[in-house]
Amino acid sequence: MKKTFYVTTPIYYVNAKPHLGHAYTTVLADTMNRFHKILGEETFFLTGTDEHGDKIVQAAQKAEKTPQEYVDEISGLFKNLWPQLNIQFDKFIRTTDPDHKKCVQRILQLVYDKGDIYFGEYGGYYCFGCERFYTEKELVDGLCPDHKKPPTYLHEENYFFKMSKYQEWLIDYIKANPDFIQPQAYRNEVLAILKEDIGDLCISRPKKRLKWGIELPFDKNFVTYVWFDALINYISAIGWPDGEKFKKFWPAYHIIAKDILKPHAIFWPTMLKAAGIELYRGLRVHGYWKVDETKMSKSLGNVVDPLSMKDKYGVDGFRYFLMREMHLGHDGNFSEKNLIERFNSDLANDIGNLFNRTLSMISKYFGGILENKDLSFEPKDKDLIKLGEDSLKKYIESFKGFKTAEGLENLMVFVRSLNKYIDSSAPWTLYKEKKLERLSTVLWLVLMSLKKVAYALWPVIPESSEKMLASIGWENMPNTITLEDEISNWTPWDIKEKLPKGLNLFPRKEVFKEQDIKEEKKGKEKQDYIDFELFKKIDLRVGKIIEAKKHPNADKLLCTKVDLGEGKIRSIVAGIAEYYDPTELVGKNVVVVANLAPRKIRGVLSEGMMLAIHTKQGLKVLTAEDDIEQGSKIS
RNA sequence: GGCGAGGUAGCUCAGUUGGUGAGAGCAUGCGGCUCAUAUCCGCAGAGUCGGGGGUUCGAGUCCCUCCCUCGCUACCA
Incomplete structure (x- = not known):
């Protein structure tokens, strides 16, 4: 049976527009999904939207719409955005889907029947303006972040999930499964949280205050709140408990940003355990993108919307940068300057130019068709082959660990060595000296290497990858051979039509002028001060x-x-x-x-x-x- | 305040169980080639491996201490 791979993004809350963070998470998931596809696995990729809660009700009121109309609209924005970034999900789940609701209720009933849900008292900071509770952490300087007013401390009765019952078990599980939560830093953090009492989880809200939610199956007066709704999307989407997809694809890899570590690392495993469902396969946690604030300052007049980057540098330029620059677990810095530098050096100079020069030589020296397929390799050719196979193997290993930056760096080692190989083999000299047999071997070797490079890049820059493969006369698109098999496959293919004279996929971009950089520095110095207006407020x-x-x-x-x-x-x-x-x-x-x-x-x-x-x-x-x-x- | 993760060339990062002169890419400077997107190749400069102390024949790598950054957390407010 084929190996399977199931990857998810969080479901995004529909009260805000998609931003760079959403884009990164979803591109990463798409990249991982495509990567496992070319490993020959059967894959499933889930994303979607989280649509319940007060904030939605209020936003809908403002827009003079019913909640359902409102979420339909915003959810559609997300759903339509992803294809623009070449993101191909298999399912887009919405927490307002009838199937999802049924599934949530079924699990609630299951856990309730088991005795892990009880009725108790709850106290918390409540903002009447928002009609919701805030945790102390959510409060900004003790005030409701929306209304800037002090909340009221309220008691009310609610349902609770006996999360603490599973605390010891979870600690043991995480310790016994180092791969469960990665990178290591977040695993440590979770274990640190678990050293203290995690308490039980409040999972309901009385309907008198919140109607826009999923009704508890055992008490009509309440709806479920947040986590028992949102987290369950990961299994409701694939038809738990009997669905074929559930049987085939579960357990999943969940990709999340660090802000929702606790629900995914603690709430979700204990919920699954209580419901008697197999735990997910792994949690992969990434950091935030910091956007250089000075760049966004109004005084400089150069406000940059990260999503507009795709229009400026192409979907693939944008995707490549995201995957190349963010080291899993660390925070990344998004700046247009870095994007341009990365685009120019990796995509334009190294990879793009390599394709272009190779095609140009084949066209010039052989009229666009390499006929001689009877190759004999010299020691330096064999060195190149060895180096290429090694770097591709490392690439695969890195990607299996979701470490795209590291993987792409390993791939670049191969690309650079190909440029070196061309230089030291000097095909132009071979041509002048009429050593055509040797010349065709050299060009074939480069061409075969390019096929591997282009193929390996498909998960990250699918559109460009397909263009590259087509340009070298290899029309068999992904799924006909696995990446792992392709690595050691050094046999020429039939080139049926003349290859193009060149391929200019990534035209170089203008580099920032020194002037801009100086202004950027000036802006930074300003930030160390507060202005008088701010002081006056105290x-x-x-x-x-x-x-x-x-x-x-x-x-x-x-x-x-x-x-x-x-x-x-x-x-x-x-x-x-x-x-x-x-x-x-x-x-x-x-x-x-x-x-x-x-x-x-x-x-x-x-x-x-x-x-x-x-x-x-x-x-x-x-x-x-x-x-x-x-x-x-x-x- | 406590716990955790870090602090290695201008930038992004590698540095196995302590052991030949501390690395890569990008950026910078010089040289070479000409098939190519002023691209490619070669060479070079640059780092008191956060500061200080210690263990050791020998420490970026172990111990102590201090400083700084980030995260979590707290009887910070």
Whole structure:
């Protein structure tokens, strides 16, 4: 039976336009999918959209549409975008698909019947504007990121998944399967998270507040929330439990960005375990693309939309850069300058020119057809063959590990050596000296090498790869021979028609001028400052401490009452218990950030921040002279 | 504050269990070729391998310490 390969991207939330990050993840998945195709495997590639939740409902209202109309529209944007990047998915799943909903409910019921879902109380920060809970991490400076207002702490009853029950098992599993989560750094991170109590997972929302979701099969008053909906797409898409595709393709490789590591590395395996479903095969985690901010600054007038890069440099130029420049697990830096340099050196100068010069010679010396197929290799030819096979093998190994940058570098070693080989063989001299037999051997060897290079590049730059293969008279497109077999296949093929005189797939691009680079540097220096407007936003005031006591539930914190002369007394929690006795603080005039967002600290509300000086001896609260009026503004 | 990952040529990165003068590509400079997209090939310069200390006959590679970056986390606010 054919080996199978199943790869997924996350399903993308339909409240935002696709950006560079989405594009990278999906191109990587497509590249991996195509790579396994040319390894001769039967593959399946899933992507899609995540369409439930409040944010969608609100966005729909704004657009004066029903949620369904709204998600239909945005989901379509994603679905139609990918083909423009030559991304060929096998299925595009939407969490509003009826099949998906049924599948989610079936799994919920299964886990519920098993006793791993219970009803309990939930408390969290709730924003009435958004009609949703936020985790502390999602809050920006203690405020709802959308409404910039402090959330309210609410209790309500909900359903929970007994995730903690599987914590020990998961630790053992990850330790026993080093390949399960990669790269290593993220595996370590997951193990670190698992050292602490992961708790149980709240999986529902009452319908009275959220209707746009999948109803719990065992309680009509609730819908499921986020993870029991979203993660299950990976198996609902292929027809769990009885579907043929599920039987054939599961388990999958999941590609994700590092921001959703925890749900995929912890929630999802425990969910699968609880449902008695085989775990996924591997999780592959990549970093972020940083986009050079100065390039995007308005003052320079050179704002760059990364997706427009494909229009400027072609789909393949863009895809190549993404795959070549991002080292799996690390953050990458996206800049047009780097893209141009990479495009010119690898694609235009090395690969493109190599194809062009070879075709040109075959055309000039043999009228476009290499007839002599009776080749005899000299030692230097055999060296080239050895080197080519080695580099292609390394390429395959790297790609199997999702390390595209490393793989492409290995392939470039072969490409460079081909340019060297042409130079040292000097076909133009052979031609002058009429050594036509040797000349045809040299050109065949280069041509056969080019076939391998073009073939190996198909996963990354499919369109160009196909053009390259066609240009050298090899019309048998991928799937007729596996890449691994092709590596050691050094037999000439029939060239039926004259090969073209040249092939200019990647015309060189203009390099950035020095001027631009200097301006870029100038912009960078500016970033180290904050502007005056920003400073003005900070409201510093003098306040008198009228009461101070230890925090009931924390060693390092003091709870104080501070009078800012505004008619009400503020409660401020300060992390200075190690340095001050509560009594010695009372009566002091201190400096307070008056407009800092309120926040609960270990259960006590803090409505401001007391400034303090970090001295070698410890913290010293910044004080003002005693006769200064409370509420005085500092600037 | 704790844990983890890093800090190697201008840039992106390799450097096996410590051992011949520290590497590759890109970028820079010089030279060569002419089939080719001013492309290709060769040569060269450049690095106190984050700082300091230690173990060792010998350390980028082990130990300690400090500094910096990133991630996670916390009784930071």
